[in-house]
Amino acid sequence: MRRVSITVNGVEHEAMVEPRQLLVYFLREQLGLTGTNVGCDTTTCGACTILVNGKSAKSCTMLAIQCDGAEITTIEALAQDGAMHPLQKAFHETHALQCGYCTPGMIMAGLDLINSNGELSEDDIRTGLEGNLCRCTGYHNIVKAIQQASGEMRSPART
Amino acid sequence: MAQVAEKAQKYVGGGVLRKEDPELLTGRAQYIDDISMPGMLWIAIVRSPLAHATINSVDTSQASGMPGVKGVYSGADLAGEWADGLPCAWPVTEDIKLPKHWPVAKDKVRHAGDPVAVVVAETRAQAVDATEAVEVDYEPLDVVVDMEAALAPGATKVHDDFDDNSCYVWNLDVGDVDDVFNNAPVVVKERYRHPRLIPNAIEPRGVVCQPNIPQGEFIVYSATQVPHILKTMLALTVGVAEQKVRVIAPDVGGGFGSKLNVYAEEAICLAIGRKLGVPVKWIEERSEGYLATIHGRDVVQDMEVAADENGKVTGFRANLHADMGAYLQLVTPGIPILGAFLYHGVYDCQAYSFTCTGVFTNKTPTDAYRGAGRPEATYAVERIMDALARKVGKDPVELRRLNFLEPFDEAREVITGLSFDSGNYGVSLDKALENFGYDDMRAEQKRRRDSGDAKQLGIGVSTYIEMCGLAPSQVLASLRYAAGGWDAATIRCHPTGKVTAITGTAPHGQGHVTSWSQIVADELGVPFEDVEVLHGDTAISPLGMDTYGSRSLSVGGVALHYAARKIVTKAKTIAAHELEVAEEDLEYDSGTFSVKGAPDKSKTVAEVAFSAWTAHNLPEGTEPGLEETHVFDPPNFTFPSGAHLCAVEVDTETGLTRVVKYVAVDDCGKIINSAIVEGQVHGGIAQGIAEAMYEEAVYDDNGVLMTSSMANYRVPSAAELPNFETDRTETPSTTNPLGVKGIGEAGTIASPPAVVNATIDALAPFGIDHIDKPVTPERVWAALQNAGGGSVEGRGTDTTAAGSGVGSADTPGGDA
Numbered sequence: 001m002r003r004v005s006i007t008v009n010g011v012e013h014e015a016m017v018e019p020r021q022l023l024v025y026f027l028r029e030q031l032g033l034t035g036t037n038v039g040c041d042t043t044t045c046g047a048c049t050i051l052v053n054g055k056s057a058k059s060c061t062m063l064a065i066q067c068d069g070a071e072i073t074t075i076e077a078l079a080q081d082g083a084m085h086p087l088q089k090a091f092h093e094t095h096a097l098q099c100g101y102c103t104p105g106m107i108m109a110g111l112d113l114i115n116s117n118g119e120l121s122e123d124d125i126r127t128g129l130e131g132n133l134c135r136c137t138g139y140h141n142i143v144k145a146i147q148q149a150s151g152e153m154r155s156p157a158r159t
Numbered sequence: 160m161a162q163v164a165e166k167a168q169k170y171v172g173g174g175v176l177r178k179e180d181p182e183l184l185t186g187r188a189q190y191i192d193d194i195s196m197p198g199m200l201w202i203a204i205v206r207s208p209l210a211h212a213t214i215n216s217v218d219t220s221q222a223s224g225m226p227g228v229k230g231v232y233s234g235a236d237l238a239g240e241w242a243d244g245l246p247c248a249w250p251v252t253e254d255i256k257l258p259k260h261w262p263v264a265k266d267k268v269r270h271a272g273d274p275v276a277v278v279v280a281e282t283r284a285q286a287v288d289a290t291e292a293v294e295v296d297y298e299p300l301d302v303v304v305d306m307e308a309a310l311a312p313g314a315t316k317v318h319d320d321f322d323d324n325s326c327y328v329w330n331l332d333v334g335d336v337d338d339v340f341n342n343a344p345v346v347v348k349e350r351y352r353h354p355r356l357i358p359n360a361i362e363p364r365g366v367v368c369q370p371n372i373p374q375g376e377f378i379v380y381s382a383t384q385v386p387h388i389l390k391t392m393l394a395l396t397v398g399v400a401e402q403k404v405r406v407i408a409p410d411v412g413g414g415f416g417s418k419l420n421v422y423a424e425e426a427i428c429l430a431i432g433r434k435l436g437v438p439v440k441w442i443e444e445r446s447e448g449y450l451a452t453i454h455g456r457d458v459v460q461d462m463e464v465a466a467d468e469n470g471k472v473t474g475f476r477a478n479l480h481a482d483m484g485a486y487l488q489l490v491t492p493g494i495p496i497l498g499a500f501l502y503h504g505v506y507d508c509q510a511y512s513f514t515c516t517g518v519f520t521n522k523t524p525t526d527a528y529r530g531a532g533r534p535e536a537t538y539a540v541e542r543i544m545d546a547l548a549r550k551v552g553k554d555p556v557e558l559r560r561l562n563f564l565e566p567f568d569e570a571r572e573v574i575t576g577l578s579f580d581s582g583n584y585g586v587s588l589d590k591a592l593e594n595f596g597y598d599d600m601r602a603e604q605k606r607r608r609d610s611g612d613a614k615q616l617g618i619g620v621s622t623y624i625e626m627c628g629l630a631p632s633q634v635l636a637s638l639r640y641a642a643g644g645w646d647a648a649t650i651r652c653h654p655t656g657k658v659t660a661i662t663g664t665a666p667h668g669q670g671h672v673t674s675w676s677q678i679v680a681d682e683l684g685v686p687f688e689d690v691e692v693l694h695g696d697t698a699i700s701p702l703g704m705d706t707y708g709s710r711s712l713s714v715g716g717v718a719l720h721y722a723a724r725k726i727v728t729k730a731k732t733i734a735a736h737e738l739e740v741a742e743e744d745l746e747y748d749s750g751t752f753s754v755k756g757a758p759d760k761s762k763t764v765a766e767v768a769f770s771a772w773t774a775h776n777l778p779e780g781t782e783p784g785l786e787e788t789h790v791f792d793p794p795n796f797t798f799p800s801g802a803h804l805c806a807v808e809v810d811t812e813t814g815l816t817r818v819v820k821y822v823a824v825d826d827c828g829k830i831i832n833s834a835i836v837e838g839q840v841h842g843g844i845a846q847g848i849a850e851a852m853y854e855e856a857v858y859d860d861n862g863v864l865m866t867s868s869m870a871n872y873r874v875p876s877a878a879e880l881p882n883f884e885t886d887r888t889e890t891p892s893t894t895n896p897l898g899v900k901g902i903g904e905a906g907t908i909a910s911p912p913a914v915v916n917a918t919i920d921a922l923a924p925f926g927i928d929h930i931d932k933p934v935t936p937e938r939v940w941a942a943l944q945n946a947g948g949g950s951v952e953g954r955g956t957d958t959t960a961a962g963s964g965v966g967s968a969d970t971p972g973g974d975a
Contacts, residue, residue, distance in 0.1 A: 047361055102361045130876045130877065
């Protein structure tokens with residue numbers, strides 16, 4: 001077992017973990033943050049996408065010990081005081097989710113895409129989401145949601 | 160026939176935002192892997208790496224001593240746990256071969272992934288670790304992978320009990336088929352292959368069993384589309400009294416047919432929970448699921464059309480081979496039969512023949528995958544219509560118009576004996592052509608052809624029909640399906656005016672909570688927010704037949720409508736009594752009963768619900784309370800239809816093919832929620848494009864699944880797919896009073912032939928008139944190389960030659 005200190009959604013956690021413990025199971029089973037889902041075992045589907053030090057990462061392909069000292073953001077941190085984040089709101093308004101299983105990963109990937117880029121074209125979004133699979137929506141409305149949120153998050157009205 | 164209500168509605172028809180979303184968006188959903196209990200143990204399963212072998216022995220001794228391990232059980236150890244094998248509920252013929260299918264194999268394994276032992280341990284990792292230490296001594300046997308090889312005399316048998324690997328032969332002939340085909344001036348025959356598909360719901364399967372030993376009760380949580388069917392079948396398989404089993408489907412992350420089943424792991428968790436008396440949990444790993452969860456399609460069709468010189472069709476003849484895999488799962492044999500009546504599409508004909516041979520092979524069982532039988536039918540019909548158009552030198556659109564069934568708004572019997580509920584096929588096609596800009600696209604295509612552009616444009620059309628709203632119970636009986644096709648709903652009006660609606664459907668992404676709230680809110684005149692929809696728990700919703708086959712709205716939603724009508728009927732009696740008028744003197748509109756001519760004298764449903772609860776002043780003979788249940792058995796199927804148009808761009812230098820424009824016009828009758836309908840169409844089209852262009856499960860000759868994980872089976876991402884332009888026409892169904900037809904599968908049914916027809920159309924200048932799904936760059940490129948600049952021979956008859964590999968979609972050295 002190894003001792004790690006990982007800040008998750010602003011809260012620092014000191015924990016003992018098995019060296020082979022995957023980050024996603026550390027989040028889900030040790031911290032009870034079950035909003036991050038697991039959809040595959042080959043780093044393909046992206047359901048487990050979270051932010052590590054602000055950049056999107058697939059938490060099924062990182063070990064918890066790799067994140068010693070890191071800051072992690074999961075889907076649970078996005079809504080504030082009961083109000084959805086603009087990206088969550090955009091997913092809701094454009095019907096960009098059906099079963100919802102890929103959604104937390106899709107939103108975290110979308111968030112990094114918006115934060116790391118300037119204006120996003122439809123092509124930018126489609127290419128940027130290549131690592132996240134959805135089987136329900138055909139992506140049409142997911143692309144729309146990210147476009148909508150990207151506009152809102154950049155607009156001067158929002159500080 | 161039912162009349163469709165034509166009154167103003169507040170919620171129905173609009174794109175009301177979904178009630179389901181907030182929890183799903185914020186990480187508060189509860190999927191199966193989010194369920195955890197004190198004292199819970201983990202189950203992992205040892206699976207055969209071989210496709211066919213005798214089990215000589217299973218040595219569990221080393222595994223049993225590993226850290227955290229609480230038990231290791233072979234198939235022989237668990238033999239006493241089963242009251243019966245896993246169920247097949249659809250023995251399609253009287254003489255079908257029905258193999259025993261034990262949840263854990265005892266003496267033989269018949270496909271890679273067949274369970275051979277079960278490990279129980281304190282943690283997920285400990286359970287998986289111990290599976291590695293279970294030693295199984297296998298005696299490998301010959302493997303049959305290809306259907307044609309499986310049917311050859313002397314082939315290795317998948318099941319020793321039977322004479323051969325033919326599972327069943329099912330046939331439907333109408334009219335003088337031989338006469339029509341022998342005397343037709345034009346006959347076109349082609350062979351179409353439908354690769355095996357892996358459903359890939361993004362949530363893997365999983366089960367938690369929570370036993371309550373003193374009471375002899377078991378709660379089984381499962382990521383399932385069919386909690387009701389599962390409850391009954393688990394009781395029979397594991398030998399638990401049905402009233403002691405409660406099945407709960409928590410939030411379920413997609414299904415597409417793959418969770419419409421009764422799986423070994425569900426039986427195993429119940430049996431182990433009973434054996435050990437503590438909660439147990441199994442969560443599928445994705446690569447494990449590729450072997451353990453059902454596959455879809457894997458059908459080969461020899462399709463023929465007979466016509467006159469002008470292209471007017473006189474007959475369709477389809478001969479199918481359908482790969483069952485190694486066992487029959489819940490509805491495996493019935494899947495091709497769901498398409499058996501649709502091999503004439505939306506076209507008129509005089510003769511019809513459908514034959515399907517089910518074949519056992521050493522592969523994962525096939526079963527329902529989005530569309531189930533109907534995509535196969537539509538693909539064959541729409542491909543052969545294009546082939547016929549080429550043969551008689553007509554535009555494929557004109558050929559379709561020439562052959563459409565005339566428009567009808569009362570149910571009409573067609574050649575197969577089915578009664579199509581309503582249809583107007585030309586209208587959807589016209590709208591699709593307009594939205595697509597058909598003439599402009601053809602002009603652009605001509606420009607590229609004339610200039611010899613490296614990127615050629617192809618245009619594909621698909622005018623489809625599907626049969627859904629499964630299903631009238633008596634029709635199911637005639638098809639030898641073991642259960643009914645009804646569904647149920649209960650509406651409970653609380654004394655405070657709030658409403659609970661309980662449904663027998665089991666949503667897993669379809670948004671029933673929202674759509675059902677819209678229906679109830681409009682019927683009872685209550686706010687949308689005041690309706691709570693409950694589902695997916697057999698203790699709360701004891702009656703139901705679950706969600707599959709685009710049935711939920713047109714059966715379960717209609718049951719809800721009727722339950723609401725019963726509420727209104729009872730409430731009217733109470734309102735009339737309280738207002739001291741005759742019932743005939745009351746008018747009902749949007750939740751309010753008012754006295755004709757004296758609208759200020761009125762009662763709302765909410766007020767009546769309170770009166771019904773206090774029961775202080777009820778009319779003679781009226782029971783207190785305001786709660787009604789309705790069970791709806793549909794009198795007929797519903798028949799959604801539409802026209803899809805696709806444009807692809809083929810890079811003739813690399814074979815890379817991309818969809819550049821996709822237009823869909825669907826007619827699913829009346830709609831409840833426009834956003835949800837559109838979403839279903841988007842997802843369906845994407846899945847159909849995936850089938851047409853990307854996805855294929857490939858086995859090697861030893862029965863090893865080569866596409867063994869998401870890393871090498873290509874589920875397309877946003878980067879591969881286009882936007883979709885969707886539109887609707889609305890021809891109300893005559894099967895039900897809501898006029899609804901269903902939309903869950905339409906996109907998947909319509910799109911594969913549109914895409915493949917477009918690809919072939921793009922390659923037409925090279926003399927290419929056939930290419931199999933999926934139209935990968937490799938296949939397209941090879942077809943172009945073989946065509947050698949336009950001298951290729953027609954492949955229509957070549958592909959049906961013996962030895963071309965009836966069971967393998969990707970025959971080595973063939974095709975492409």
